[in-house]
Amino acid sequence: MSRIAYVNGAYVPHREAQVHVEDRGYQFADAVYEVIAVRGGGLVDEAGHLARLKRSLAELRIRAPMRDTALRHVIREMVARNGVRDGIVYMQVSRGVARRDHPFPAAATKPAIVMTARRMPRFDLRAPVTGIKILTVPDIRWQRCDIKSVSLLPNILAKQQAREAGAYEAWQVDADGRVTEGASTNAWIVTKAGELVTRSASNAILNGITRLALIAIAAKLGVRLVERSFTVAEAKEAREAFITSATSFVLPVVQVDDRVIGNGEPGSISLQLREAYADHMDEAARRSA
Numbered sequence: 001m002s003r004i005a006y007v008n009g010a011y012v013p014h015r016e017a018q019v020h021v022e023d024r025g026y027q028f029a030d031a032v033y034e035v036i037a038v039r040g041g042g043l044v045d046e047a048g049h050l051a052r053l054k055r056s057l058a059e060l061r062i063r064a065p066m067r068d069t070a071l072r073h074v075i076r077e078m079v080a081r082n083g084v085r086d087g088i089v090y091m092q093v094s095r096g097v098a099r100r101d102h103p104f105p106a107a108a109t110k111p112a113i114v115m116t117a118r119r120m121p122r123f124d125l126r127a128p129v130t131g132i133k134i135l136t137v138p139d140i141r142w143q144r145c146d147i148k149s150v151s152l153l154p155n156i157l158a159k160q161q162a163r164e165a166g167a168y169e170a171w172q173v174d175a176d177g178r179v180t181e182g183a184s185t186n187a188w189i190v191t192k193a194g195e196l197v198t199r200s201a202s203n204a205i206l207n208g209i210t211r212l213a214l215i216a217i218a219a220k221l222g223v224r225l226v227e228r229s230f231t232v233a234e235a236k237e238a239r240e241a242f243i244t245s246a247t248s249f250v251l252p253v254v255q256v257d258d259r260v261i262g263n264g265e266p267g268s269i270s271l272q273l274r275e276a277y278a279d280h281m282d283e284a285a286r287r288s289a
C-alpha cells in the first residue's frame, strides 16, 4: 500500500506531498504539531492530543485550521488510507503562507495543515524489555516548553548528543540542577522511599498526554505519586526511573550518565506501570472508533 499524505485539504501521494517555500512553519518554525499513537487501528488518547493542539494554537494565536469533527475525520481517513493498524499519525499546523516578514501576516491568512501516517511494527509492552541509558544535558530551551511547537533545535541537539554518547534519551537539566524533561519524553523516578516522582506541569515542560494517562493509572493502582522536580543527583540515587511519550510508551531507564539505576534492570513499579499503560492503550484505542 503506497503512503498518502494530507496537505491543506488534499490527499496526495507521500512522495509528492509539498508545502509552500514561504510556509511560516518552514521559515520561522511558526507552527505546532501533535503525534497520536495508533493501536490495533484505533487512536490512543485522541481527545487529549486534540485538546493540547487547540491549546498550543491558542497560545500562539494561530487559528484552528478546521473544526474538530473535520479534523477527527481526516485523522481517521489517514489511518485508513495508509492501512495503519499500529503506528502513528503526525499533524502539523502553521500560521500559513505569506511573504517572509516577522510580524503575523494578515488576519485572513489561512493556517496550513499537513498530516502523515506511518505504520510501525506492533510493540508488545508485556514482553521483556531492557532498560535504556540517559545522558543529562543543560536545558537550553525557551520559557514556553508547554507549547508543542515544531521549533525543536535544542531537543534535536540534545537527542543527537545522547545518541553519540550511546544513550537513548537526553534529560535536560535546568539552571538549578533539576531535570525538566527528555528531548522528546517526560522524565520519572521512583525514590528509595517508593514514591513516584515527575515534574509538575508548567512552562518548563510539555505536559505529555502519556504523562497525564500515567498519573491517572498510578492513582488507580494506588502508587503514591508526587508531582515535583528532582535533581540529577536524586535521579542517580533513585530506585527506578523511566520515560514516557506517545511513541516510547513507558520505557524503563537503567542508567543515568555513568550511574547504574537500582540493580541495572527495569524496576518493578516501572514494569507494572508499563503493563497498565498497555491495557490503557488497548482500551483507549478500542473506544476511539
Ligand code: PMP
Pocket: 035, 155, 181, 182, 183, 184, 185, 186, 205, 206, 207, 208, 209, 210, 211, 244, 245, 246, 247
Ligand atoms: N516532552 C517533549 C519535549 C516531547 O516532545 C514529548 C513528545 N512529543 C513529550 C514530552 C511526551 O508527550 P506525549 O506523552 O504527549 O507524547
